Amino acid sequence: MRKFRGAAALILVAGLLAGAAPAPAASLASAAADQKAFQDNFRSRFPAVPFADFANGPYSVNAPMRKQWEEIMQFPPYDFALDEGKTEFAKPFANGKTYADCFPNGGIGIRQDFPYFDGKTGEVVTLDLAINRCRQANGEKPLKYQTGMMASLTAYMAETSRGKPFDIKIPDDPRALAAYEAGKKYFYTRRGQLNFACASCHVGAAGQRMRGDILAPALGILAAFPIYRSDWGSMGTIDRRFTSCSAQMRSTPLPPQDPAYRNLEYFLSYMSNGVPISGPGTRP
Amino acid sequence: MKALAIAALLAALPLAAHAADKTEAETALAAAVKAEDAAGQVGNRWVPAEAALKAAKAALAAGAWDKAVAEAAVAQAMANRAVEQSHEQETAWRDAVVR
Numbered sequence: 001m002r003k004f005r006g007a008a009a010l011i012l013v014a015g016l017l018a019g020a021a022p023a024p025a026a027s028l029a030s031a032a033a034d035q036k037a038f039q040d041n042f043r044s045r046f047p048a049v050p051f052a053d054f055a056n057g058p059y060s061v062n063a064p065m066r067k068q069w070e071e072i073m074q075f076p077p078y079d080f081a082l083d084e085g086k087t088e089f090a091k092p093f094a095n096g097k098t099y100a101d102c103f104p105n106g107g108i109g110i111r112q113d114f115p116y117f118d119g120k121t122g123e124v125v126t127l128d129l130a131i132n133r134c135r136q137a138n139g140e141k142p143l144k145y146q147t148g149m150m151a152s153l154t155a156y157m158a159e160t161s162r163g164k165p166f167d168i169k170i171p172d173d174p175r176a177l178a179a180y181e182a183g184k185k186y187f188y189t190r191r192g193q194l195n196f197a198c199a200s201c202h203v204g205a206a207g208q209r210m211r212g213d214i215l216a217p218a219l220g221i222l223a224a225f226p227i228y229r230s231d232w233g234s235m236g237t238i239d240r241r242f243t244s245c246s247a248q249m250r251s252t253p254l255p256p257q258d259p260a261y262r263n264l265e266y267f268l269s270y271m272s273n274g275v276p277i278s279g280p281g282t283r284p
Numbered sequence: 285m286k287a288l289a290i291a292a293l294l295a296a297l298p299l300a301a302h303a304a305d306k307t308e309a310e311t312a313l314a315a316a317v318k319a320e321d322a323a324g325q326v327g328n329r330w331v332p333a334e335a336a337l338k339a340a341k342a343a344l345a346a347g348a349w350d351k352a353v354a355e356a357a358v359a360q361a362m363a364n365r366a367v368e369q370s371h372e373q374e375t376a377w378r379d380a381v382v383r
Contacts, residue, residue, distance in 0.1 A: 034381070034382075034383075037382050037383045038382045041382045184381070185377055188377040188378070188380040188381055189370075189373045189377040190369060190373050190376075190377070191327075191328045191366075191369065191370070191373070192328070192330055192331070193330045193331065193332055193333075193362065195369065197377070197380060199380050199382075200380075203380075203382060247331060250330055250331045250332055251328070251329070251330060251331065252329035252330065252331055252334055260327065
């Protein structure tokens with residue numbers, strides 16, 4: 001009895017320390033429930049948008065912009081990157097191996113499986129990170145993450161995966177769940193001088209106009225990457241976009257592929273399971 | 285934002301009366317660096333806080349003591365606010381989750 005009371009007191013103290021309403025424990029089931037609630041939210045707010053169309057970012061929710069897009073797409077500005085990426089992908093490293101040797105299915109049609117949780121290293125691995133690890137394993141220098149050849153390679157690999165739905169798995173491993181939870185927390189946490197969270201703009205205000213842009217819905221938000229943006233005048237990877245959104249929040253961006261950004265990508269991609277890959281994309 | 289500007293102004297005010305010296309500038313900068321490090325610890329550095337810190341360092345190096353003190357005060361106030369923000373968000377983020 002005394003022992004029991006002691007335990008009860010401990011639990012009470014732990015509850016108080018954790019805050020008034022202790023957060024429900026995360027589990028694979030709660031992650032699946034998060035995903036359903038997230039997708040249902042966008043479906044019910046944008047009933048006219050077919051689910052697969054969330055792969056097209058701002059175009060999915062704005063008709064005039066979509067028309068502009070259809071015009072741009074007569075001469076897609078990412079074509080040069082696609083060609084460059086395709087050539088680079090096939091080019092052997094100095095040791096004679098190629099990118100194809102590093103990936104399942106020779107790297108073709110696999111974009112939808114990234115990022116994945118690597119049980120051996122206990123971390124989230126994005127496609128961009130896997131590309132650089134492949135290079136380094138073969139004695140090559142890593143590529144810069146935000147633009148240039150990294151964007152070209154991921155453009156080519158995305159293009160071979162077009163139409164394949166995001167298929168992100170959370171393995172039954174507490175570390176994978178922790179990575180997912182960290183990404184979720186990052187997405188919803190307000191930070192920076194303007195007191196915004198990622199969710200403030202891409203959930204709450206999705207579809208609304210901000211300066212010259214229409215805010216992309218968070219559902220499917222990474223499906224079109226990498227993208228060509230006219231205001232960048234070049235291609236940009238997911239890291240480039242995360243960096244520029246952090247800066248818009250007056251929050252100092254993290255280094256590309258920082259574990260926090262990788263966990264964020266894991267969360268966003270898992271929320272988007274079922275949305276087809278559409279990359280590379282183009283934005284006005 | 286307004287609150288921050290006022291805080292920075294208040295912090296800088298007494299210095300208008302008596303010009304700051306090197307020691308005051310160094311003390312102010314050290315306090316700002318400490319505050320910004322704390323913001324970094326919770327993963328919440330603000331772009332304008334870092335800009336003010338940089339400006340404070342440059343002013344110190346240039347011997348502009350008053351300016352160094354004023355910029356350091358801005359950086360420190362923002363960094364403290366960032367730490368508070370992270371503290372609030374430690375639990376508050378859950379209210380924003382789509383469910």
